[in-house]
Amino acid sequence: MSNPQPTRNATYIGGPKSRRKAYGSNHPLAIPRVSLATDLIEAYGAMTEAEFMLARKAADFELEWFHTPEYVSAFKRAEALGRVSNPVRQRHQLGTLENPYFPQFFTIPATATGASIQAAEEVIRGRIAFNPAGGMHHARPDQAHGFCYFNDPVLGILRLRREGWRVLYVDIDAHHGDGVEAAFVHDPEVFTLSLHMDSRYAYPFQGGQLSDTASAGNTSLNVPLPKGTHDAEYRLLFDAVWQPVLDKFQPDAIVLQAGTDMIFADPLGKLGISTQGFLATAQTILETCPQHADGTPRLLVTGGGGYHPLVLARAWAGLWALLSGRELPETLPPVATAALRAVDWDMDEDEPHFEQLFSSRVDALTDMSVRPEIADLILSIQQHPFLHTP
Numbered sequence: 418m419s420n421p422q423p424t425r426n427a428t429y430i431g432g433p434k435s436r437r438k439a440y441g442s443n444h445p446l447a448i449p450r451v452s453l454a455t456d457l458i459e460a461y462g463a464m465t466e467a468e469f470m471l472a473r474k475a476a477d478f479e480l481e482w483f484h485t486p487e488y489v490s491a492f493k494r495a496e497a498l499g500r501v502s503n504p505v506r507q508r509h510q511l512g513t514l515e516n517p518y519f520p521q522f523f524t525i526p527a528t529a530t531g532a533s534i535q536a537a538e539e540v541i542r543g544r545i546a547f548n549p550a551g552g553m554h555h556a557r558p559d560q561a562h563g564f565c566y567f568n569d570p571v572l573g574i575l576r577l578r579r580e581g582w583r584v585l586y587v588d589i590d591a592h593h594g595d596g597v598e599a600a601f602v603h604d605p606e607v608f609t610l611s612l613h614m615d616s617r618y619a620y621p622f623q624g625g626q627l628s629d630t631a632s633a634g635n636t637s638l639n640v641p642l643p644k645g646t647h648d649a650e651y652r653l654l655f656d657a658v659w660q661p662v663l664d665k666f667q668p669d670a671i672v673l674q675a676g677t678d679m680i681f682a683d684p685l686g687k688l689g690i691s692t693q694g695f696l697a698t699a700q701t702i703l704e705t706c707p708q709h710a711d712g713t714p715r716l717l718v719t720g721g722g723g724y725h726p727l728v729l730a731r732a733w734a735g736l737w738a739l740l741s742g743r744e745l746p747e748t749l750p751p752v753a754t755a756a757l758r759a760v761d762w763d764m765d766e767d768e769p770h771f772e773q774l775f776s777s778r779v780d781a782l783t784d785m786s787v788r789p790e791i792a793d794l795i796l797s798i799q800q801h802p803f804l805h806t807p
């Protein structure tokens with residue numbers, strides 16, 4: 418059973434066919450990501466020309482809705498010079514080991530960011546939008562953080578805010594959406610919800626706790642996940658926050674950061690969630706999202722982290738199918754298998770899940786018992802000041 422035709426109005430924003438490689442060669446992001454996901458979607462025949470939109474570079478004035486003019490101009494100058502000077506490296510965390518220099522240093526992140534602004538405009542005009550190159554949720558107004566140079570989710574949200582919309586940001590990346598949370602602490606019309614690996618064992622190693630109250634202003638809710646959180650546990654935790662937050666906040670639109678490092682096979686992630694669990698979460702968000710008059714969800718989706726190229730490409734192909742209302746076949750088309758096989762990747766080739774990445778659709782939901790610490794966490798969520806006050 419498969420249905421290659423879209424049944425929802427959705428736009429996929431991506432790069433040109435000839436793509437340059439960012440992040441150099443010795444970095445967790447030096448793997449094919451968006452390009453492989455796009456190849457996979459095309460191998461399924463799951464995108465029409467009308468659904469594809471070419472990403473444009475964000476204008477300086479748009480970047481400066483959030484970023485400082487000093488940061489933007491230092492960043493541009495580094496690309497023009499072909500290197501980052503020491504003062505700029507120290508001041509803005511550009512050209513460090515974590516946020517390395519690469520060719521088209523400014524152009525590539527500025528384009529991924531322009532795409533999130535385009536995505537917001539697509540949502541405003543009545544379509545679902547997916548920008549897989551976006552989701553750079555750690556970037557600060559004047560500093561790169563955690564592989565993130567420009568904070569495109571913040572800029573996409575700000576574009577929606579210019580329409581006067583209340584925005585719920587939900588971040589399912591394995592890491593805390595700290596940069597987005599910090600950006601909207603003083604805006605009661607934006608609420609940020611993040612489920613992530615507990616910062617006591619994972620990047621960014623601070624913040625992101627349930628008790629952290631940016632929610633002093635009731636603008637955020639964090640769910641720190643224990644190591645190994647699996648599908649059944651994640652489902653319970655997600656259900657404990659999702660509908661209550663929706664009911665309470667009553668957004669006009671939702672922005673979803675869909676990093677795939679929350680999936681079990683990710684080399685930087687420490688969670689136990691399946692690809693099917695990832696997609697089930699996205700489906701719940703899609704189905705409960707505020708809608709335009711014609712029933713199209715007001716949903717902007719970005720990519721995010723994800724350091725296993727095969728898992729990432731398969732998860733985002735599945736996500737695009739879900740957003741555009743398509744049914745993908747259970748078995749991968751041979752062209753898709755060939756595209757995945759061509760990737761130079763062997764980190765987990767001895768693991769039991771590896772061969773399945775090239776054959777059947779996705780790994781299945783795991784069925785495991787729920788640990789007591791998860792039950793305790795759910796009780797604490799129910800007592801959270803944002804959900805608890807009438």
Ligand code: ZN
Pocket residue numbers: 590591592676678721722723
């Ligand atoms: Zn992440």
